[in-house]
Amino acid sequence: MIRLMLADDEDLIRGALAALLELESDLTVVGEARDSVAAVAVAVGRRPDLAVLDLEMPPGDGLRAATEIRAALGIPVVLVTRHARPAVLRRALAAGVGGFVPKTTPASRLAAIIRTVHAGRRYVDPEIAASALTENECPLTARELEILSVVRSGAPILDVAAAVHLAPGTVRNYLSAAMAKLGADTRHAAARQAWEQGWI
Amino acid sequence: MIRLMLADDEDLIRGALAALLELESDLTVVGEARDSVAAVAVAVGRRPDLAVLDLEMPPGDGLRAATEIRAALGIPVVLVTRHARPAVLRRALAAGVGGFVPKTTPASRLAAIIRTVHAGRRYVDPEIAASALTENECPLTARELEILSVVRSGAPILDVAAAVHLAPGTVRNYLSAAMAKLGADTRHAAARQAWEQGWI
DNA sequence: CAGCTTCGATGACAGATGTCATCAATCCGC
DNA sequence: GCGGATTGATGACATCTGTCATCGAAGCTG
Numbered sequence: 001m002i003r004l005m006l007a008d009d010e011d012l013i014r015g016a017l018a019a020l021l022e023l024e025s026d027l028t029v030v031g032e033a034r035d036s037v038a039a040v041a042v043a044v045g046r047r048p049d050l051a052v053l054d055l056e057m058p059p060g061d062g063l064r065a066a067t068e069i070r071a072a073l074g075i076p077v078v079l080v081t082r083h084a085r086p087a088v089l090r091r092a093l094a095a096g097v098g099g100f101v102p103k104t105t106p107a108s109r110l111a112a113i114i115r116t117v118h119a120g121r122r123y124v125d126p127e128i129a130a131s132a133l134t135e136n137e138c139p140l141t142a143r144e145l146e147i148l149s150v151v152r153s154g155a156p157i158l159d160v161a162a163a164v165h166l167a168p169g170t171v172r173n174y175l176s177a178a179m180a181k182l183g184a185d186t187r188h189a190a191a192r193q194a195w196e197q198g199w200i
Numbered sequence: 201m202i203r204l205m206l207a208d209d210e211d212l213i214r215g216a217l218a219a220l221l222e223l224e225s226d227l228t229v230v231g232e233a234r235d236s237v238a239a240v241a242v243a244v245g246r247r248p249d250l251a252v253l254d255l256e257m258p259p260g261d262g263l264r265a266a267t268e269i270r271a272a273l274g275i276p277v278v279l280v281t282r283h284a285r286p287a288v289l290r291r292a293l294a295a296g297v298g299g300f301v302p303k304t305t306p307a308s309r310l311a312a313i314i315r316t317v318h319a320g321r322r323y324v325d326p327e328i329a330a331s332a333l334t335e336n337e338c339p340l341t342a343r344e345l346e347i348l349s350v351v352r353s354g355a356p357i358l359d360v361a362a363a364v365h366l367a368p369g370t371v372r373n374y375l376s377a378a379m380a381k382l383g384a385d386t387r388h389a390a391a392r393q394a395w396e397q398g399w400i
Numbered sequence: 401c402a403g404c405t406t407c408g409a410t411g412a413c414a415g416a417t418g419t420c421a422t423c424a425a426t427c428c429g430c
Numbered sequence: 431g432c433g434g435a436t437t438g439a440t441g442a443c444a445t446c447t448g449t450c451a452t453c454g455a456a457g458c459t460g
Contacts, residue, residue, distance in 0.1 A: 010303035011303070011306045012280070012307050013216065013303055015306060015308060016216035017216045018307070019220035019223055019307065020215065023219055101212070103210035103211070104209075104210060107211060107212050107214070107216050107218070107219065108215060143437085143438095154386070156385060157417070169438090169439060169440060170437085170440090172417070173439085176417095366408070367410080369411085373409085373448095374408095387447085
């Protein structure tokens with residue numbers, strides 16, 4: 001019997017996944033959480049054999065929760081995500097995540113994936129793996145990424161400058177460089193591109 | 201026995217919901233679809249007693265699918281949504297939708313909601329209903345809404361003007377008016393606000 | 401028909417934004 | 431130490447964007 005925990009901020013989805021997995025005779029859900037902080041606490045408290053975490057889960061993200069759970073318990077983690085972004089897969093694998101499953105995966109396959117990961121093997125969605133292998137490296141510097149992540153919230157340049165403690169002109173320079181590297185016309189387009197690639 | 205159909209573009213979620221609902225002895229899933237066009241076709245082909253549709257479902261949205269299914273079969277529809285936006289609830293009710301369920305609803309309540317709606321009554325999430333009742337009317341004109349919906353894609357003004365067949369200056373005028381009404385500093389902020397309210 | 405409104409457009413202006421050249425300070429390698 | 435790269439900043443310039451006044455063409459409304 002594999003003892004699981006589930007974390008997802010949408011109660012309906014989390015409950016539905018629990019129902020799906022409880023149908024399997026060798027799986028049982030022993031804990032649930034609706035945010036990434038609670039997920040770590042539940043993992044420590046219930047000591048499951050494996051954790052299934054949603055990647056898009058406030059506050060922060062599920063990847064940090066995955067890292068902390070692995071550090072605390074050493075159990076395998078399966079990440080479920082809506083947006084299959086190649087660079088995120090890369091970081092997840094680097095963090096020791098055992099399974100990376102987009103929500104476009106048929107529900108009938110989830111149990112098998114969980115068994116695979118519980119057995120110590122890895123599962124990675126074939127399509128995301130392919131894009132992750134063919135994708136070009138991120139050409140942006142750390143500063144550029146930091147600034148783009150603030151831009152993504154829609155703030156004007158003055159606010160961005162205040163948020164990263166830089167002069168407005170400097171922010172414009174970094175944005176100009178990032179836009180040139182990405183071939184984007186506006187900082188908003190650049191921020192969107194960087195996010196879609198998983199860089200921010 | 202209530203015969204259901206499910207439509208959601210994420211196979212994992214759709215399958216999990218099916219598992220959840222099949223646990224109920226008086227519910228059975230007789231059809232599934234992964235986009236709004238297929239949803240209408242499946243509804244016509246399988247003639248379920250009730251349809252459960254995701255609101256965020258390409259192409260277009262689940263609301264149009266709900267309208268078409270009601271027009272074709274007259275069966276009750278339950279809309280499930282991630283973003284609980286008041287104005288969308290308003291439009292859904294106007295379209296004759298019987299249930300409006302955010303994904304933050306506990307999974308244990310879904311079956312009861314489906315029975316309620318199947319019995320001809322209505323279910324609306326209390327929190328969204330409250331915001332829908334206290335919300336202020338949309339102050340924007342049809343043109344402003346149309347332009348803001350294009351702006352939301354991140355296009356520069358020239359592209360927006362081309363998309364709506366207007367002169368760039370005219371687009372700027374409409375945007376200026378919309379921004380003034382919404383108290384937004386940039387068109388991006390205005391578009392975000394309008395979307396969060398459910399106006400676009 | 402005169403008056404009024406609405407819609408789309410134009411021109412002018414200030415401020416924001418993107419591009420570029422340049423510069424000072426710092427860090428690193430040798 | 432020297433040379434080079436990196437980081438943050440500044441100023442100049444062109445373009446884009448937001449604001450406003452205005453105008454013409456329809457469309458109604460009496």
